[in-house]
Amino acid sequence: MLRVETPFALTAPAAAVRARPILPLEARGLVLETAGRRLVDGLDLELQPGALTVILGPNGAGKSLALRLLHGLLRPTAGAITWAGRAADADVRRRQAMVFQKPVLLRRSTAANLDYVLKRQSLSRSRRRARLQELLTLGNLLHLARVPARLLSGGEQQRLAVVRALACEPEVLFLDEPTASLDPAATLAIEALIERAHGAGTAILLVTHDLGQARRLAREVVFLHQGRAVEKAEAAAFFAGPRSAIARAYLAGDLAL
Numbered sequence: 001m002l003r004v005e006t007p008f009a010l011t012a013p014a015a016a017v018r019a020r021p022i023l024p025l026e027a028r029g030l031v032l033e034t035a036g037r038r039l040v041d042g043l044d045l046e047l048q049p050g051a052l053t054v055i056l057g058p059n060g061a062g063k064s065l066a067l068r069l070l071h072g073l074l075r076p077t078a079g080a081i082t083w084a085g086r087a088a089d090a091d092v093r094r095r096q097a098m099v100f101q102k103p104v105l106l107r108r109s110t111a112a113n114l115d116y117v118l119k120r121q122s123l124s125r126s127r128r129r130a131r132l133q134e135l136l137t138l139g140n141l142l143h144l145a146r147v148p149a150r151l152l153s154g155g156e157q158q159r160l161a162v163v164r165a166l167a168c169e170p171e172v173l174f175l176d177e178p179t180a181s182l183d184p185a186a187t188l189a190i191e192a193l194i195e196r197a198h199g200a201g202t203a204i205l206l207v208t209h210d211l212g213q214a215r216r217l218a219r220e221v222v223f224l225h226q227g228r229a230v231e232k233a234e235a236a237a238f239f240a241g242p243r244s245a246i247a248r249a250y251l252a253g254d255l256a257l
């Protein structure tokens with residue numbers, strides 16, 4: 001009912017001439033209502049160039065919905081989302097990507113999943129081949145290039161999903177609990193890919209329940225509760241002592257939220 005778009009989040013021609021900035025991304029007073037429920041309730045959020053922002057919050061706080069709204073998969077009931085002051089258009093959509101908790105992969109080989117994205121970019125044949133090798137290497141997937149994606153392990157599938165998202169060289173990458181079902185080693189592999197993308201200039205907005213991961217990755221934390229951002233802070237300050245009682249309770253593992 002809420003979904004307005006279903007295709008892969010990755011449709012971008014890479015190496016597009018990026019004449020105009022798309023950041024900051026700003027959400028003001030976002031509301032998402034359905035069946036009389038306010039699932040997102042006046043959310044304000046910004047993502048600046050170079051950000052690595054982690055969204056924390058209890059189950060049902062509206063974290064996934066917030067990402068989907070920002071990525072353009074859902075349309076807000078009220079409020080505004082602007083990219084460098086403008087509404088999202090096809091150009092903005094091409095320059096951002098999203099990775100979901102459950103990888104959404106094509107029923108093709110590992111390599112073909114990547115090539116699907118590369119084909120949509122105006123690359124020469126040799127450049128496309130080289131880029132495919134780069135991405136397979138980046139994801140530690142070279143040895144799995146010909147294996148059907150559905151036969152990959154959970155960690156391998158998620159590595160593929162992340163490098164496929166990176167194939168379009170997104171300026172903004174949204175990640176919704178990308179390591180929720182992965183073991184520690186697979187989690188660290190995904191975190192390394194996220195750090196690398198961030199180092200290359202991609203702004204990151206990550207939802208996670210893994211507080212270790214949040215501490216390792218976050219430069220900034222946004223804490224959501226009942227569809228609102230109740231706290232935004234520099235990561236070290238947040239983990240040293242959140243200002244809001246609700247965030248303190250969450251960090252303390254208080255389940256009576």
Ligand SMILES: Nc1ncnc2c1ncn2[C@@H]1O[C@H](COP(=O)(O)OP(=O)(O)OP(=O)(O)O)[C@@H](O)[C@H]1O
Binds near residue numbers: 063066
């Ligand atoms: N398509 C939908 N239709 C109706 N309600 C929905 C829909 N999607 C989510 N919700 C409700 O909106 C609220 C927020 O959902 P959301 O998935 O954003 O939470 P979350 O913070 O990501 O939670 P979790 O940490 O458990 O993943 C929940 O109460 C959920 O049941």
